[in-house]
Amino acid sequence: MHFFRIFLVFYLVVSKKSSNFAPAFVWVGENCPYKQDENLENVQEALSASGQWIEKNQNALTWCVTIIVLVVCGIIALNTYVWKPKAAAAQDETAKAVMYFSQGMWEQALNGDDNECIGFAEIADQYGHYQAGELAALYAGICNYKLGNYEDAAEYLKKFDADDLNIDPAAHMLLGDAYVQLDELDKAIKAYEHVATANNDLITPMALKKQGIVYLEKGDKKAAKKVFEKIRDNYAQSAEAQDIEKYIATAE
Numbered sequence: 001m002h003f004f005r006i007f008l009v010f011y012l013v014v015s016k017k018s019s020n021f022a023p024a025f026v027w028v029g030e031n032c033p034y035k036q037d038e039n040l041e042n043v044q045e046a047l048s049a050s051g052q053w054i055e056k057n058q059n060a061l062t063w064c065v066t067i068i069v070l071v072v073c074g075i076i077a078l079n080t081y082v083w084k085p086k087a088a089a090a091q092d093e094t095a096k097a098v099m100y101f102s103q104g105m106w107e108q109a110l111n112g113d114d115n116e117c118i119g120f121a122e123i124a125d126q127y128g129h130y131q132a133g134e135l136a137a138l139y140a141g142i143c144n145y146k147l148g149n150y151e152d153a154a155e156y157l158k159k160f161d162a163d164d165l166n167i168d169p170a171a172h173m174l175l176g177d178a179y180v181q182l183d184e185l186d187k188a189i190k191a192y193e194h195v196a197t198a199n200n201d202l203i204t205p206m207a208l209k210k211q212g213i214v215y216l217e218k219g220d221k222k223a224a225k226k227v228f229e230k231i232r233d234n235y236a237q238s239a240e241a242q243d244i245e246k247y248i249a250t251a252e
């Protein structure tokens with residue numbers, strides 16, 4: 001109700017009827033059966049003050065309203081004519097590349113077929129801000145890893161960011177593997193550690209075991225033993241735990 005009254009004041013002022021505005025409300029106050037009500041008088045005073053303020057600042061208010069309307073219209077136009085079409089295009093291109101990926105045709109899936117498929121690398125680069133573009137980065141990372149392009153694999157896998165409790169750990173696991181291939185062992189340990197914090201009964205022991213092996217390769221037996229013991233104590237039912245005592249003994 002207060003908003004409606006203020007809007008009415010603004011309308012009257014902008015339409016150059018503000019000169020009749022104050023008397024109109026005074027007239028209502030004089031004939032209202034509750035004219036002795038102090039709250040009503042306060043409201044009238046507040047509305048009168050609001051009218052004066054709006055009249056004084058009507059040019060600035062008009063510009064503000066115009067700018068807000070233009071911004072909203074611009075966002076709607078971008079969403080309708082730019083963002084949605086690009087998101088749809090990214091999904092279509094991804095579907096084409098997935099067909100090659102599912103057949104193990106890594107080169108075509110990654111770089112396209114010079115015909116209808118542009119490949120995951122191009123999709124990730126062109127549509128990186130869209131969900132399909134982010135997923136394409138993961139696919140591009142996998143394809144590069146399969147092709148032995150470990151540096152490119154790491155770059156694409158770092159671009160991928162997901163909240164999925166299964167996909168995100170798997171992506172970081174492969175990122176760790178790529179760093180191992182590049183002999184960047186500290187980065188590999190960090191990637192495996194990220195996976196381990198997910199506390200996924202399937203993938204966490206896998207990451208811990210890889211992390212322990214990297215520690216052994218670095219010559220840090222103490223850290224390796226600690227990781228292997230964590231598998232034994234916390235993931236005893238996992239496949240990695242079946243021969244973990246052998247790794248613990250190696251780290252002694």
